[in-house]
Amino acid sequence: MKNLREKCASPAFTSFLASISTIIIGLLFGYALLFALNAPNANTGMVAMLTNGFTSSNSFAKVLYQAAPLMMCGLSVGFAFKTGLFNIGAPGQYTMGAFVAILLATQFQMPWWICLLGAMVGGAVWGLFPGLFKALFNVNEVITSIMFNWIGMYLVNLIFANMPKTLANYWGSTNSDRTADLAKANPDAMIPKLGLDQLFDSTYMNISIFIAIAMAIVMYIVVNKTTFGYELKACGLNKNASQYAGINANRNIVLSMVIAGALSGIGGGLYYLAGTGQYVLEKAILARGFDGIPVALLANSNPIGTIFSALFVSYLSVGGSAMQPHFSTETVNIIVSVIIYLAAFSLLMRNMLTKAMKKKEEGKK
Amino acid sequence: MITLANVLSCTIVFAVPLLLVALGGMFSERSGVINIALEGIMVIGALAACFSLKAFDASGFGATNPQLAVFFAVLIAGACGVIYSLFLAFAAINLKADQTIGGTALNQFAPAFAVVITWAIQGQGQTQIQIPSWVRITSNTFGLGDLEQGFWSNLIFKYFYLTTPLAVVLLILAYVLMFRTKFGLRLRACGEHPQAADSVGINVYAMRYAGVMIGGFLGGVGGFAYTLAAGSTFASSVGGYGFLALAVMIFGNWNPWTILGGSFFFALFKVVASYSSIIPFLPTFEGVKSASNIYQMLPYIVTMILLIFTSKKSRAPKAEGIPYDKGTR
Numbered sequence: 001m002k003n004l005r006e007k008c009a010s011p012a013f014t015s016f017l018a019s020i021s022t023i024i025i026g027l028l029f030g031y032a033l034l035f036a037l038n039a040p041n042a043n044t045g046m047v048a049m050l051t052n053g054f055t056s057s058n059s060f061a062k063v064l065y066q067a068a069p070l071m072m073c074g075l076s077v078g079f080a081f082k083t084g085l086f087n088i089g090a091p092g093q094y095t096m097g098a099f100v101a102i103l104l105a106t107q108f109q110m111p112w113w114i115c116l117l118g119a120m121v122g123g124a125v126w127g128l129f130p131g132l133f134k135a136l137f138n139v140n141e142v143i144t145s146i147m148f149n150w151i152g153m154y155l156v157n158l159i160f161a162n163m164p165k166t167l168a169n170y171w172g173s174t175n176s177d178r179t180a181d182l183a184k185a186n187p188d189a190m191i192p193k194l195g196l197d198q199l200f201d202s203t204y205m206n207i208s209i210f211i212a213i214a215m216a217i218v219m220y221i222v223v224n225k226t227t228f229g230y231e232l233k234a235c236g237l238n239k240n241a242s243q244y245a246g247i248n249a250n251r252n253i254v255l256s257m258v259i260a261g262a263l264s265g266i267g268g269g270l271y272y273l274a275g276t277g278q279y280v281l282e283k284a285i286l287a288r289g290f291d292g293i294p295v296a297l298l299a300n301s302n303p304i305g306t307i308f309s310a311l312f313v314s315y316l317s318v319g320g321s322a323m324q325p326h327f328s329t330e331t332v333n334i335i336v337s338v339i340i341y342l343a344a345f346s347l348l349m350r351n352m353l354t355k356a357m358k359k360k361e362e363g364k365k
Numbered sequence: 366m367i368t369l370a371n372v373l374s375c376t377i378v379f380a381v382p383l384l385l386v387a388l389g390g391m392f393s394e395r396s397g398v399i400n401i402a403l404e405g406i407m408v409i410g411a412l413a414a415c416f417s418l419k420a421f422d423a424s425g426f427g428a429t430n431p432q433l434a435v436f437f438a439v440l441i442a443g444a445c446g447v448i449y450s451l452f453l454a455f456a457a458i459n460l461k462a463d464q465t466i467g468g469t470a471l472n473q474f475a476p477a478f479a480v481v482i483t484w485a486i487q488g489q490g491q492t493q494i495q496i497p498s499w500v501r502i503t504s505n506t507f508g509l510g511d512l513e514q515g516f517w518s519n520l521i522f523k524y525f526y527l528t529t530p531l532a533v534v535l536l537i538l539a540y541v542l543m544f545r546t547k548f549g550l551r552l553r554a555c556g557e558h559p560q561a562a563d564s565v566g567i568n569v570y571a572m573r574y575a576g577v578m579i580g581g582f583l584g585g586v587g588g589f590a591y592t593l594a595a596g597s598t599f600a601s602s603v604g605g606y607g608f609l610a611l612a613v614m615i616f617g618n619w620n621p622w623t624i625l626g627g628s629f630f631f632a633l634f635k636v637v638a639s640y641s642s643i644i645p646f647l648p649t650f651e652g653v654k655s656a657s658n659i660y661q662m663l664p665y666i667v668t669m670i671l672l673i674f675t676s677k678k679s680r681a682p683k684a685e686g687i688p689y690d691k692g693t694r
Contacts, residue, residue: 037485086465133669137676142401142465143615144672146608147665154662161655281655285605293469328484328492333477341452341470345462 014353015300019343023298023312026339030331041326049319049332061202063311063318065274068208069094071310072267073292075219076123076260078301082223083256084236089130089145090264091289092152097123097265098272098279098286099156105189105273106166106180112189116211116269123265124258126152131257135250141257149285157281168278175278182275190275208270212310215266219303232256264289294336297343368640370519375636376629378524381532382407382591382603383628386610388539389583391619393450395543396576397556397569399686401468402453403584404607405475409449410442410585411592412479415494415599416486417441422497431499432506435527439586446585447578449475454577458570461688472607479601493598500593501526528590535583540621542579552576556682559689569689612668618680634664 030049034042053063073090080087087093100122104110110118130144160166160179169176171184182190196205223229234242235252243249271288272279295313299305313336320332386403393400400406421427421434449471456467483492502525504511504518543549554562555572563569584607591606592599613631617624638660653659 033481037481088465088469133673137673139669139672139676140615143612144669147612147669150605151662151665151669154658158653158655158658158662161658162653284602290469290473293466294473297466325489328480330477330480333473334481337470337474337477340473341456341467344456344467344470345460348460348462 014357016305017353019298019300019305019309022339022342025342026335029338030335033334034327034331038326045323045327045331048322049316052319052322053315055322057200058202058204059318059322061197061200061205063314064209065204065206065276066317067310067314068212069267069271069288070291070295070314071209071212071216071306072263072270073289074295074299074306074310075216075292075303076263076267076296077292078296078299078303078306079219079223079263080256080260081296081301082229082236083232083252084239085130085134085141085253085256085260087127087130087145087257087260087264088142088290088293089126089148089261090292091285091287092145092149093123093126093261093264094268094289094292095149095152095156095286096126096261097268099152099159099268100265101189101269101273102166102179102279103159103163105182106185107163109186110189112191112273115189115273116191116266119265119269119273120262121265123268124262126265127257127259127261128254131254134257135253149289153285156279160279160281178278178280179272181278182273187275189273191270191273204274204276206274208274211266211270213307215263216303216307219263223303228255264292267292291336294340294343297340366516367514367519370516371523372633372636372640374520374523374525375640376632377529378526378594379635380628380632381526381529382587382594382606383610383613383631384625385528385532385535385583385587385590386607387613387617387624387628388536388621389446389580389587390611390614391580391617391621391624392539392543392552392576392583393580394576394614394685395556395619395682396552396573397559397682397684397687397689398454398457398573398577399464399468400450400453400577400580400584401465401611402450402471402607403580403587403610404603404605405468405472406446406449406581406584407588407591407603407607408475408479408601410446410588411599411603412475412482412494412588412601413445413585414438414442414589415496415592418497418500419494422499427497428499432502432527435500439528439531439589442585442589443582444585446581446583446588448581450577450581450584453581454574457577457688458573461690464686464688476601483601493600496592496597496599498597524594526590526593528586528593531586532590535586536621536625539583543621548575553682555689556684559684560693563689563691573689612665615679615681616668616671618675619682620680630667631664634660634667638663 031046034045053059073094076090077087097119101115101119104115104118126148129148130141133139133144134141164170166179167176168178168180171180173181191206191208193206197203231247232252234247235249239249271277291313295306295309298309316332320329323329323331386407390400390403417438418427427434453467453471456462457464480492483494504522551567552572554567555569559569588603591603609631613624613627617627638657641657641660
């Protein structure tokens with residue numbers, strides 16, 4: 001019995017409890033909002049959002065399909081957090097990853113695994129800039145990342161517009177504002193499905209979710225079981241102390257951003273190599289990279305936790321589409337943002353939980 | 366010449382939101398709170414202002430007193446910006462939470478909330494709010510009648526809204542408040558060394574609240590100014606101008622006059638990008654499709670290059686981003 005109680009007071013358990021309670025508060029807030037906007041349909045809307053992911057194998061496949069890139073962006077943001085860096089550049093790195101993947105797939109007709117490796121490199125390069133600017137010139141990584149999100153978007157639009165083979169209209173479609181449909185342009189570049197699409201009876205299903213989970217496990221090992229991961233965490237906790245202990249902090253900042261960029265880049269590759277989504281040349285930054293931030297925060301930057309938080313956020317957003325026509329899908333974003341807002345002071349909540357538990361224990365004694 | 370007048374007029378109208386929002390960020394950061402939520406604050410301000418304009422239009426008040434209605438909309442935008450910024454202040458000051466994360470949450474909340482509210486008020490699938498046509502100041506507003514196209518008339522009246530003269534007033538007010546009053550001195554002290562400020566009896570929490578709230582007011586008004594500049598509808602977005610304003614603020618070294626210069630610099634590049642095909646002396650990049658992307662990239666690249674050279678003498682408030690804890694005094 002004592003063992004169990006000790007476990008309950010452990011930091012891992014309390015942070016798990018803190019995450020669960022922020023999720024519950026976020027959902028309650030969403031329900032209240034639905035009720036305020038359209039009371040008669042609030043119940044059906046909420047039920048649709050919470051159950052839609054399981055109603056058919058197709059929508060479950062969609063949850064897994066969207067979770068994979070989210071997981072990669074979440075891992076990216078979480079990894080940078082471990083080094084004390086806020087990687088708001090995930091959208092740019094994600095875009096660059098998607099760009100290199102699509103370029104290799106359509107213009108150069110490469111197989112999927114080369115495209116995915118290219119995506120990783122593309123993201124890593126875009127992560128390198130904020131890291132270098134921080135290490136060499138002491139420019140805040142948040143501002144560099146924001147600048148490079150925009151530079152990346154315009155650069156990608158510019159290059160796609162000038163490479164006709166990458167665009168859909170080259171491959172017999174009427175659209176010139178989006179990239180080619182991979183099924184027509186280069187079926188070999190699509191991420192293999194291994195028969196999973198028949199099993200789930202859904203075109204969304206492929207092995208990308210397994211790649212993402214494997215990456216999460218690799219990141220867990222890197223962060224928690226290697227000297228490199230230890231150095232990164234030390235830099236994040238106290239840069240001066242770790243430098244005094246002989247850790248090259250600047251090298252770690254650059255490496256951390258490069259790895260974070262590579263992870264987001266893989267996310268972009270996974271999404272656009274699935275063959276179901278086409279990159280649209282737009283004037284707005286892709287939101288999926290930003291969604292990595294709540295995923296990482298919800299998981300408290302723990303790579304294993306990121307697997308579950310990405311699945312959760314993806315599940316909610318698939319559910320959100322079932323809330324139409326009574327409510328817009330953006331309701332899900334509201335719930336997620338409330339959850340992040342609460343996660344911002346999760347430390348406070350965690351302390352409160354630990355205190356409450358200690359009090360209970362003392363009361364029993 | 367008419368093209369030049371149009372470009373300049375357009376530059377002014379896009380520089381106004383950048384100027385206002387960057388000034389808002391300056392107040393917040395000078396008090397010690399990083400305000401990454403400016404984008405979200407802009408959306409909330411614009412949303413409130415557009416709905417109030419719609420209401421003024423429906424009641425007939427707007428058509429009879431157009432500029433008074435716009436002035437009220439500005440006040441409403443500012444007030445809603447203040448209210449929304451309180452969420453950031455509460456998390457950052459009272460709960461000592463991570464300021465960038467709290468700001469990110471507010472940025473994500475605002476556009477989603479705007480869409481949901483726009484749906485709820487206007488009906489399903491209606492994601493855009495129409496801005497009434499009477500908001501623009503024309504030559505008729507001054508009783509001048511219809512002017513012919515010309516350099517001066519285009520420069521002044523092509524894109525002229527009440528927010529432009531208001532921005533000039535607010536800029537001067539911001540400078541006076543920040544550098545010529547006791548309040549400004551105290552505010553800056555809280556961003557540089559809150560412990561020292563506290564030890565001489567300044568209430569750091571109150572000053573930081575004031576900084577964030579002034580930032581919220583200017584951010585809300587800036588959001589409204591952006592929607593006026595951007596077109597005739599508001600579609601729950603301010604096109605990344607909040608983030609751009611953050612860059613302008615850093616570029617302007619947290620000083621109102623350099624911020625003014627920075628906002629014109631950014632706005633000019635933005636406008637040149639969209640006018641690039643009809644400006645005669647610019648390189649047209651023969652054979653390159655979508656060459657306007659090159660111009661749109663430029664302000665960001667130039668900012669990065671400038672940051673390399675200026676970061677060594679950057680005058681960022683020393684205590685920004687660090688929650689103030691009385692126990693550390």
